[in-house]
Amino acid sequence: MRAVLQRVAECEVRVAGEVVGSIGAGLCILLGVETGDTEADVKQLADKCVLLRIFDDAEGKMNLSVIDAGGSVLVVSQFTLLADCAKGRRPSYVKAAPPELAEGLYEKFVGEIAARGIPVARGKFRADMQVHLVNSGPVTIVVDTRHDLFV
Template sequence: MRVVIQRCKRARVTVEGKVTGEIGSGLMVLVGVTHEDTEKDAKYLADKVAGLRIFEDEEGKMNRSVTDAGGSVLSVSQFTLYGDARKGRRPSFIEAARPEQAEGLYEAFNAFVRANGLEVQTGVFGADMDVELVNAGPVTILLDSRE
């Protein structure tokens, strides 16, 4: 399982003109699932997201988690995190899990983040989404449960 975490001032997901998820200060998290992933991967990354210290403390050092900072999480499923563009010009998505597997693990990830005491807003799994974000910093972190 892979996540791209972006510290943000605000973020929003719109599907067919309707806002499905919106947060102020917090983390925008793009979530990708591969074939071998299990709920163990989802829990590991959810705990990392909740505890990752990428918010500044009073001294300006990245020493606070989203929980410490009182932020929220906007979680968006994104199978393209498993795109492989090493050969040719069109990416292969063979490493991305099928939707019937990925959706359950995406929902498990969100439940585990919520279990850490965080508000979680979401996009719509499998939908064509418009994602808006004001990246703070910018701070962008890539985590993979297998690496």
């Protein structure tokens, strides 16, 4: 699984002009599910995302997690995070999980975050979405269960 975390002051997702999810301060997480990902990947990635200390403490140091900062999370499915651009000019998406698998793991990921008591909003799976956000910092972090050591 691959996630792009953006620390935001606010964020919303629209589908056909209608807001389907919005948060104030917190994290916007763009989530890509790869073929072969499992529920173990979901748990590891959810833990990493909500425990990363990327929010400012009273001294202005990035020392707080989204939980510590009292923030919310908005999760948006995005299979294009698994694009392979190594050959040619058209990205290949063969690493992306099929929608049936990806949607189930996306929902489990959202559930894992909610189970930790964090307010969570979501985009709409397989929809054409517009994501509007104010990146705070800016702080943008990429986390990948296949390439990062999870401790």
